[in-house]
Amino acid sequence: MAELGAHLAAAAPGHDRPSIFEAVAQDSLMAAVKPALQHLVKVLAEANPGRYSFLWRWFDEVYVVLDLLLQQHCLARCSASFSENFYGLKRIPLGDRRQQPLATAGLPKRQHCKSLLLLVLVPYLKGKLEKLVSSLRDEDEYSIHPPSSAWKRFYRAFLAAYPFANMTWEGWFLVQQLGYILGKAQHHSPLLRLAGVRLVRLTAEDVQALEKRSAAAPSSQALSIKARVQAAARTALGGIACSLSTGLSVGVFFLQFLDWWYSSENQETLKSLTALPTPPPPLHLDRGGATSALLPKLKTVCPLCRQVRVNATALSTSGFVFCYRCAYSYVKSxxxxxxxxxxxxxQHLVKLYSPES
Structure with a gap:
């Protein structure tokens, strides 16, 4: 049924117009790449914190720089983003009814800059906003600030307004996609409209031109020193972006393999292969060790403030019990x-209630 729908969509009038399946698939491609790279960086940071912890702390900034290089390379080389080029699509200026130019011709400067900013900056800002909302929700749930404080009233109002703003944003995309399906819109995404471009399929001439451009070796004999330096810099940046593009292309297939590996029909096999015995519980720190001095002798005393616990709170990661204010301040810092x-x-703070309370 899906193959039939895709065939009908592809056979619709305007053969250069990509189907909604192609358009949505290329959108979801880059959305799947970032979490995969983030998980890889997290594993490296946990395995070797001294060497890779900075990558985890600054992952968003490192990723946006790499994404900028990759998208700049793809836009300049084939008039498309990485994911659009992966699915055989290209961008052309809006309202251009003439013969479609070759993909190697590139976009006009204005559309090129707007496309680059919208491809890189919008996902970066959206990810930062989601992280801010997540941290504010934790602050709202676990904060020790009084409910009447101005800061708490502000971020509670922000948290109350965010779902409506997010619903409006997602609804805008949904309405645009419905208009694209019904043939009432030239773009499936509002970002394409803001960039002043639309998506079309690559033609046979485009593919041949891209292949010839890749095979052509630039001649540097007649170039000046300045031109050679500029050409070398462009070649180096292009090489980095090309390596990213090739690595991501291979990574896409690897992600598909992981999706199949962790699918529901393979869960039983996976469990049987990865089943390991339950590790023994750790030795109690009262029996000795470097950290035993941190623990008070009395069980009712907080290890941090060395006073009788107030609002006893346990950490689910270790099981030790502290005062709520002590645990909150320390874990937050x-x-x-x-x-x-x-x-x-x-979120690992667990409030304890005695039978008398």
Whole structure:
């Protein structure tokens, strides 16, 4: 049924117009690449914190720089983003009814700059906004600020307004896609309209021109020193972007393999292959060790403030119990358990209630 729908969409009037399946698929491609790279960086940072922890802390900024190089390379080389070129699409200026130019001709400067900014900057800002909302929700749930404080009233109002703003944003995209399906719109995404371009399929002439351009070797004999330096810099940046493009192309197939590997029909096989015995519980720190001095002798005393616990709160990552204010302040500042050093977030705080309370 899906193949029939795709065939009908592809056979619709305007053969150069990509189907909604192609348009949505290329959108989802880059959306799947970033979480995969983020997970890889997290594994490296946990395995070797001294060497790779900065990549985890600055992942968004490192990713946006690499994304900028990649998208600039693809837009300049084939008039398309990485994912659009992967699916055999290109961008042309809006309102251009003449013979479609070759993809190697590139976009006009204005459309090129707007496309680059919208491809790189919008996902970056959206990701930062989502992280801010997540941190504010944790602050709202676990904060020790009084409910009447101005800061708490502000971010509660922001959190209340964010779902409506996000619904409006997603609804805008949905309406645009419905208009594209019904043939009432030239773009499936509002970002394409803001960039002043539309998507079309690559033609046979485009493919031949791209192949000839890749095979052509630039001659540097008649170039000046300045021109050679500029050409070398462009070649180096192009090589980096080309390596990213090739690596991501291979990574896409690897992601598809992982999706199949972790699919529901393979879960039983996966469990049987990865089943390991339950590790023994850790030795109690009271019996000795470097951190045993951190623990008070009395069980009712907080290990941090050395006073009788107030609003006893346990950390689900280690099981140790502290005062709520002590645990909240320490975990918010250090993101780890003060006794064991296990990585801990605010959502790992568990309030304890005695039978008398």
């Amino acid at each position: 250090h993101q780890r358990c003060p006794v064991t050093g296990y990585a801990t977030e605010l």
